[in-house]
Amino acid sequence: MRPVIEVLDLDLGYTGHTVMRGLNFSVNKGDIFIVMGINGCGKSTLLKSLIGLNAPTKGKVLYSGKSFWEEDEKGKKDIMRRFGVLYQDGALWSSLTVGENVALPLQLYTKLSDQQVWEIVSLKLSLVGLEGYGDFFPGGISGGMRKRASLARAIALDPDIIFFDEPSAGLDPINARKLDDLILELRDGLGATIVVITHELASIFAIGNNSVFLDAESKTMIAAGDPKGLLAGSKDPRVIRFLTRGN
Numbered sequence: 001m002r003p004v005i006e007v008l009d010l011d012l013g014y015t016g017h018t019v020m021r022g023l024n025f026s027v028n029k030g031d032i033f034i035v036m037g038i039n040g041c042g043k044s045t046l047l048k049s050l051i052g053l054n055a056p057t058k059g060k061v062l063y064s065g066k067s068f069w070e071e072d073e074k075g076k077k078d079i080m081r082r083f084g085v086l087y088q089d090g091a092l093w094s095s096l097t098v099g100e101n102v103a104l105p106l107q108l109y110t111k112l113s114d115q116q117v118w119e120i121v122s123l124k125l126s127l128v129g130l131e132g133y134g135d136f137f138p139g140g141i142s143g144g145m146r147k148r149a150s151l152a153r154a155i156a157l158d159p160d161i162i163f164f165d166e167p168s169a170g171l172d173p174i175n176a177r178k179l180d181d182l183i184l185e186l187r188d189g190l191g192a193t194i195v196v197i198t199h200e201l202a203s204i205f206a207i208g209n210n211s212v213f214l215d216a217e218s219k220t221m222i223a224a225g226d227p228k229g230l231l232a233g234s235k236d237p238r239v240i241r242f243l244t245r246g247n
């Protein structure tokens with residue numbers, strides 16, 4: 001079966017500066033694919049090029065064989081319709097309640113009735129442990145709860161590819177663990193393919209089955225594959241240092 005995502009000779013950057021060069025990797029259906037690397041190496045920049053926010057300076061991103069950045073607007077939209085995204089900063093609308101935030105993609109992209117929308121909202125909120133918080137505003141709940149509310153919004157449309165940018169940052173160990181379980185559930189229940197940017201070593205080893213390691217200094221990927229395999233078998237001191245917290 002063709003990979004869900006293929007990254008081919010990808011270069012990333014912003015006007016006047018290169019962030020990453022020569023990225024090549026594939027994400028298969030059902031993978032929990034981890035993007036690793038130190039702060040500022042370009043993980044979020046890579047994510048933006050995968051979800052359609054920021055065009056790469058070179059190379060291709062294929063979704064089930066279709067070259068995303070070469071598609072027309074309609075083609076891009078059709079591919080993006082498959083995505084659920086949890087942004088690094090949560091990005092909830094502060095003037096909408098938690099429930100309204102989760103309802104928004106359903107109202108925008110489906111023809112469901114109000115009642116159906118609110119049934120799904122309450123289902124998604126309970127899935128992330130926020131039942132009863134639908135009427136709260138984002139400013140009135142904790143940071144960890146906001147994170148989980150953003151997650152509920154990301155999965156509102158039952159996406160088959162879900163991107164998480166540091167989902168467990170700011171979560172306590174119990175909720176971080178719950179989030180790992182939820183990610184596994186999304187994979188097994190929805191059959192979703194999941195791309196996670198994370199520094200959380202416990203998470204990386206618990207849920208990741210595939211990965212890419214971005215190196216800030218050489219501005220390219222220096223490892224890929226199962227994180228457990230990298231820990232056991234990588235000869236690269238930069239990879240080992242990261243995976244063992246420098247020990």
Ligand SMILES: Nc1ncnc2c1ncn2[C@@H]1O[C@H](COP(=O)(O)OP(=O)(O)OP(=O)(O)O)[C@@H](O)[C@H]1O
Pocket residue numbers: 014019037038039040041042043044045046088
């Ligand atoms: N909008 C932007 N315009 C210009 N440069 C940017 C922009 N966003 C990020 N950068 C630069 O690109 C590089 C990579 O940033 P990016 O946010 O992708 O890193 P990251 O790996 O996600 O870091 P972190 O772990 O801190 O989230 C940094 O040098 C950053 O300054």
Ligand SMILES: [Mg+2]
Pocket residue numbers: 043044045088165
């Ligand atoms: Mg980032």
